[in-house]
Amino acid sequence: MKSFIRRILDIYKPFRRAMIISFVLLMVSQTLALVGPYIFGNIIDAIIGQVIFRKTLILVYIWIGVFIFNDVILNHCRERYELKNLDFEMYRHVKNETMQKITEFSVGQHRNENSGLKTSIITKGQNDINMFVQMIMFEIAPIFFRIVLTTIALFYLNVSLGGIVFVGMAIFLLSVARTNIVMGPQIKNINDLVHKDYKTRSEMISNMEIVKINAQEKYSSKECDSSYGKVCDRSRETWIRYYLAVAGGNLIVGITRFLVLFVGAYYVYQRVCSAGQLVIFLSWSGDVFGSMANIGYTQRKCLELYASVKKYFIMFDIDPDINVVPNSIRPEKFKGKIEFKNISFKYSSRKYIEDKNDFEPLKKNDLNAISDISFAIEPGQKVAFVGHSGVGKTTII
Numbered sequence: 001m002k003s004f005i006r007r008i009l010d011i012y013k014p015f016r017r018a019m020i021i022s023f024v025l026l027m028v029s030q031t032l033a034l035v036g037p038y039i040f041g042n043i044i045d046a047i048i049g050q051v052i053f054r055k056t057l058i059l060v061y062i063w064i065g066v067f068i069f070n071d072v073i074l075n076h077c078r079e080r081y082e083l084k085n086l087d088f089e090m091y092r093h094v095k096n097e098t099m100q101k102i103t104e105f106s107v108g109q110h111r112n113e114n115s116g117l118k119t120s121i122i123t124k125g126q127n128d129i130n131m132f133v134q135m136i137m138f139e140i141a142p143i144f145f146r147i148v149l150t151t152i153a154l155f156y157l158n159v160s161l162g163g164i165v166f167v168g169m170a171i172f173l174l175s176v177a178r179t180n181i182v183m184g185p186q187i188k189n190i191n192d193l194v195h196k197d198y199k200t201r202s203e204m205i206s207n208m209e210i211v212k213i214n215a216q217e218k219y220s221s222k223e224c225d226s227s228y229g230k231v232c233d234r235s236r237e238t239w240i241r242y243y244l245a246v247a248g249g250n251l252i253v254g255i256t257r258f259l260v261l262f263v264g265a266y267y268v269y270q271r272v273c274s275a276g277q278l279v280i281f282l283s284w285s286g287d288v289f290g291s292m293a294n295i296g297y298t299q300r301k302c303l304e305l306y307a308s309v310k311k312y313f314i315m316f317d318i319d320p321d322i323n324v325v326p327n328s329i330r331p332e333k334f335k336g337k338i339e340f341k342n343i344s345f346k347y348s349s350r351k352y353i354e355d356k357n358d359f360e361p362l363k364k365n366d367l368n369a370i371s372d373i374s375f376a377i378e379p380g381q382k383v384a385f386v387g388h389s390g391v392g393k394t395t396i397i
Contacts, residue, residue: 008132018081260285
């Protein structure tokens with residue numbers, strides 16, 4: 001996980017300053033969101049206590065001012081800043097980094113038997129990594145900040161009620177952590193099946209001419225349907241288990257909310273706290289519980305994105321088969337003659353994309369792509385390489 005986070009930080013290093021500014025603005029907005037319910041609760045106490053109407057009206061004006069500043073002005077400024085400096089530029093940066101890495105691969109690496117799988121990893125990964133980072137920055141981090149800030153405010157308002165919320169929140173987060181540990185490998189398996197299905201379909205489409213010549217349309221359709229059927233079966237089984245865990249988490253939230261309302265109402269009748277304070281507490285605790293409820297969907301999405309991005313990083317770690325020599329010498333003139341003298345070439349054993357923890361290591365490749373090839377092509381001469389698949393035509397070129 002540490003190396004994964006380090007890779008994320010390295011990729012988005014050019015946007016670190018903009019991300020910090022956006023995050024600070026978001027945290028200020030989250031803090032101001034607590035002010036509104038606090039003022040609203042005091043307005044209720046002022047009305048019940050028959051306070052002078054002018055003082056109550058001042059609280060109303062303050063509440064409206066905070067609302068306009070936070071929900072209109074501050075949020076507009078933050079969203080505009082993100083659109084200008086983050087949203088589109090982050091996607092552009094990742095696509096450029098991906099394209100730069102792809103151009104480093106050799107011709108053989110682009111034409112290998114896993115090219116369809118590699119295309120799936122690249123296409124999905126470069127989009128998912130941006131979604132993952134934005135979800136962490138604009139959803140996960142604000143949720144936890146809001147939970148921590150609101151819990152502190154709840155303790156300040158009433159220690160007993162704050163303790164109930166804190167215990168319920170802790171149990172809920174522990175259940176979320178356990179679900180992540182259990183579901184992570186299962187979701188990774190689903191992603192593996194999705195990529196294999198993409199590879200199957202892309203190869204079918206690219207070789208459709210051969211399929212039709214051999215009248216294998218029905219067989220091809222059946223094979224594609226069977227491939228995606230495996231994805232559906234595994235996904236259905238996995239997400240049924242996931243939503244069972246989500247139901248357990250929602251039960252924890254429901255019990256906690258009931259206890260808060262029950263104890264809060266008891267304190268009002270015992271004059272331990274006022275009705276306005278109970279309104280403040282219910283509003284703040286409702287915000288915490290709402291944030292906790294959102295964790296369920298966010299958790300599922302993050303698990304899916306994490307598995308996809310991890311595959312994307314594994315693809316990035318592939319070394320090019322042919323390294324470009326720095327400061328290479330370029331002849332000023334070419335005679336136009338191409339000559340091979342006793343040339344042999346062997347591709348190193350390659351295994352693209354797969355997680356090294358999931359597969360046994362490959363055996364050493366002992367087969368030459370071409371062996372002891374000699375020929376000469378004179379300037380202006382046209383030559384065709386003819387042979388069945390796998391004899392080394394592409395390797396020679």
